[in-house]
Amino acid sequence: xxxxxxxxxxxxxxxxxxxxxxxxxxxxxxxxxxxxxxxxxxxxxxxxxxxxxxxxxxxxxxxxxxxxxxxxxxxxxxxxxxxxxxxxxxxxxxxxxxxxxxxxxxxxxxxxxxxxxxxxxxxxxxxxxxxxxxxxxxxxxxxxxxxxxxxxxxxxxxxxxxxxxxxxxxxxxxxxxxxxxxxxxxxxxxxxxxxxxxxx
Amino acid sequence: xxxxxxxxxxxxxxxxxxxxxxxxxxxxxxxxxxxxxxxxxxxxxxxxxxxxxxxxxxxxxxxxxxxxxxxxxxxxxxxxxxxxxxxxxxxxxxxxxxxxxxxxxxxxxxxxxxxxxxxxxxxxxxxxxxxxxxxxxxxxxxxxxxxxxxxxxxxxxxxxxxxxxxxxxxxxxxxxxxxxxxxxxxxxxxxxxxxxxxxxxxxxxxxx
Numbered sequence: 001x002x003x004x005x006x007x008x009x010x011x012x013x014x015x016x017x018x019x020x021x022x023x024x025x026x027x028x029x030x031x032x033x034x035x036x037x038x039x040x041x042x043x044x045x046x047x048x049x050x051x052x053x054x055x056x057x058x059x060x061x062x063x064x065x066x067x068x069x070x071x072x073x074x075x076x077x078x079x080x081x082x083x084x085x086x087x088x089x090x091x092x093x094x095x096x097x098x099x100x101x102x103x104x105x106x107x108x109x110x111x112x113x114x115x116x117x118x119x120x121x122x123x124x125x126x127x128x129x130x131x132x133x134x135x136x137x138x139x140x141x142x143x144x145x146x147x148x149x150x151x152x153x154x155x156x157x158x159x160x161x162x163x164x165x166x167x168x169x170x171x172x173x174x175x176x177x178x179x180x181x182x183x184x185x186x187x188x189x190x191x192x193x194x195x196x197x198x199x200x
Numbered sequence: 201x202x203x204x205x206x207x208x209x210x211x212x213x214x215x216x217x218x219x220x221x222x223x224x225x226x227x228x229x230x231x232x233x234x235x236x237x238x239x240x241x242x243x244x245x246x247x248x249x250x251x252x253x254x255x256x257x258x259x260x261x262x263x264x265x266x267x268x269x270x271x272x273x274x275x276x277x278x279x280x281x282x283x284x285x286x287x288x289x290x291x292x293x294x295x296x297x298x299x300x301x302x303x304x305x306x307x308x309x310x311x312x313x314x315x316x317x318x319x320x321x322x323x324x325x326x327x328x329x330x331x332x333x334x335x336x337x338x339x340x341x342x343x344x345x346x347x348x349x350x351x352x353x354x355x356x357x358x359x360x361x362x363x364x365x366x367x368x369x370x371x372x373x374x375x376x377x378x379x380x381x382x383x384x385x386x387x388x389x390x391x392x393x394x395x396x397x398x399x400x401x402x403x404x405x406x407x408x
Contacts, residue, residue: 037230037385078232080347082264095264104265108234110345114324121323125340126294140342145293148266158266160293162343169345173265 041076050194059166061191062198067183080108103174110169139163225389227404228352231381237316237373240351243366246307252357253277261347268292292341361408370400
C-alpha cells in the first residue's frame with residue numbers, strides 16, 4: 001500500500017515536472033532574450049527622479065495610494081525608470097531580485113499621445129485588454145497578462161495597466177491575487193505630481 | 201530513513217533539471233534606449249546543433265517586468281534539426297508566439313533583419329518585420345513602447361558552436377532614418393566569447 005502511494009506520488013511529481021519543463025521550454029526557444037542590466041542602472045531617490053523630469057520640462061506622476069501598505073523601496077534608472085513597491089524589505093542587486101517587489105512601475109519618456117481610436121485598434125487585436133477612462137487618463141488594463149519565464153516558473157500571474165501622461169509612458173505591473181483590477185484603477189486614479197503626499 | 205533521503209534528493213534533482221532546462225546562452229549587444237525600430241546585418245552560420253537550438257536575432261524589448269519582446273532572426277533546431285529557417289517572435293501580455301517561415305538563409309550569407317513600429321497605420325502596437333527589405337508580416341503587441349534594443353546569438357546548449365557569428369551595422373530607427381548605435385552593453389555567457397569591434401559591430405564564437 002505504502003509502495004503504491006509512493007509510486008503514485010512519484011508519477012504525479014513526474015507529470016508536474018514534465019508540464020513545467022514543457023511550459024519553460026516553449027519559451028526557451030527564442031528565449032527570454034534581454035534583461036535590464038541592473039548593475040548599469042543608477043540608483044536614485046524619488047526627488048532626484050522628479051528633479052530630472054522637471055529639468056526636461058516634464059511632470060512626473062507617482063502613486064499616493066497602494067494596497068497592503070506597499071511603499072516605494074527602490075528606484076533604478078537608465079533611460080527607463082523602474083520603481084519597486086513593497087511592504088517588505090527588498091535588496092535589489094540583480095534583475096531577478098526586482099521580481100520580489102509587489103508592484104513595479106516602469107516610466108519612460110514618450111513623445112506619443114495616442115488617441116482613443118488608436119488604442120481601440122490595439123484592443124481589437126488583443127481581446128483580453130480593456131480600455132478605461134480613469135480620471136481623464138486613457139488606461140489599458142490587462143487583468144490576466146501572460147507571465148514571463150521567471151514569473152511562470154514561480155507561479156506568478158501578472159495584472160498590468162498602462163497610460164500616457166505628461167510625455168511619459170507608464171506601465172504598472174502587480175501580482176494577480178494581491179492586487180485587484182479595482183486596486184489598479186485606484187492606484188492610477190490617485191497618481192499625482194511628486195510631493196509629500198506621494199508614496200516614498 | 202530511506203524515504204527521508206529519497207524525497208529531498210528527488211526534489212533537488214527536479215530543481216536542478218528545471219533550472220538547467222530554463223538556461224539559454226546569449227552573446228551580443230544591447231542598446232539601452234527605446235527607439236521604434238532596429239536593423240541588424242547578420243551573417244548566417246550553420247553549426248551542428250543535435251537536439252539543441254541556435255537562434256541569431258535582433259530584438260525590441262517592450263517591457264522589463266514582465267520581460268516582453270519582439271524578435272526577428274533565423275533559427276536552427278526548433279522545427280527542423282538540420283534546416284535554417286527565418287522566424288519572427290513576440291512575447292507580450294497576450295502570450296508568446298513564434299512564426300517560423302518556410303524559407304531560410306544559406307550558410308555564410310548575410311541578411312538584413314529589421315523590425316519597425318507602424319504608427320502611421322493608426323495602431324501604435326503594430327510592429328512590422330522585414331528581411332532584406334521583404335515584408336515578413338506584423339504583430340500587434342501590448343504594451344507597445346520600446347524600452348531597449350538588442351542583437352544576439354542564442355543557444356539552448358553550450359555544446360552548440362557559434363564560430364563565425366558576426367552582427368554589423370546595428371542601427372536604430374529615428375522615425376525618418378536609420379542611425380548606427382552610438383553605445384552598447386555587451387553580454388557574453390560562458391563558454392562563448394565576443395569581440396567588441398565598435399558600438400554597432402561584434403563577432404563571437406566558442407562553444408562545442
